[in-house]
Amino acid sequence: MSEYDYKQGKNRVESILDNYMKIEERDKLPSDANFTFENGYISWVTAIFVDIRDSTTLFSKNDEDTAKLVRAFTSEIIEILRNDENMREIGIRGDCVYAIYTTPSKEEIFECAKNTAYVNTFINMFNKLLEDKGKDKIRVGIGMASEKELVVKAGRKGVGINSKVWIGEAVTIASKLSSYGDKFYHSRLMYSPLSYSNFIERFEDAYPDVNVKNWFSYKSELNAYESGIIMGEFNNWIDSDFP
Numbered sequence: 088m089s090e091y092d093y094k095q096g097k098n099r100v101e102s103i104l105d106n107y108m109k110i111e112e113r114d115k116l117p118s119d120a121n122f123t124f125e126n127g128y129i130s131w132v133t134a135i136f137v138d139i140r141d142s143t144t145l146f147s148k149n150d151e152d153t154a155k156l157v158r159a160f161t162s163e164i165i166e167i168l169r170n171d172e173n174m175r176e177i178g179i180r181g182d183c184v185y186a187i188y189t190t191p192s193k194e195e196i197f198e199c200a201k202n203t204a205y206v207n208t209f210i211n212m213f214n215k216l217l218e219d220k221g222k223d224k225i226r227v228g229i230g231m232a233s234e235k236e237l238v239v240k241a242g243r244k245g246v247g248i249n250s251k252v253w254i255g256e257a258v259t260i261a262s263k264l265s266s267y268g269d270k271f272y273h274s275r276l277m278y279s280p281l282s283y284s285n286f287i288e289r290f291e292d293a294y295p296d297v298n299v300k301n302w303f304s305y306k307s308e309l310n311a312y313e314s315g316i317i318m319g320e321f322n323n324w325i326d327s328d329f330p
Contacts (some may be wrong), residue, residue, distance in 0.1 A: 116189035127226035127239035133190040134261035140226035226266025232260035232279035274313040
């Protein structure tokens, strides 16, 4: 193992701190190809986090059944969340699947809310499949938040180790809200007030004969809206035993 050259390290840090960085504000966040180590973008983004409850106990069972459960769960959550042209990052953090989208308008934020409803309904299907196989159900928290963020490419230039860093509150809030879902008697779905205020009118337009605000409940202690919204046709298919 070669030793760390701290003198060169000092030079590299000073070079980054002293260099000019171009920050642009965009309605829509560009694709990865537009990011360099010399630029950054400010844009509206929405983050969704899907977090398994009590994963420490689940993952302690290091057996084949647990491996299959985790693989099936993460695979389908990714399939649901990635099916959006505005998706800019998707991945797995420990027991959590997350996705981040560029959301320049209320329509895109509404589409993200629909994604969370699909995930919520999928959990119903997943648990039914587990139950049919004599397995314990899982509990999941789903958090969503929208904010204007600064996004930069970070890592080590020239060695291929890099990733986007989201500097703002959307990712942090969505992750935190997912930790409250299906916990302490809360519903699975948790939304930041900014997400809620941007998608609620679109829900009202889509369901004019229903008081959709009754689908959401504000929790002042969390500064969030909880909900149990599902995709009706999908859930009816589950209830009919998957014909």
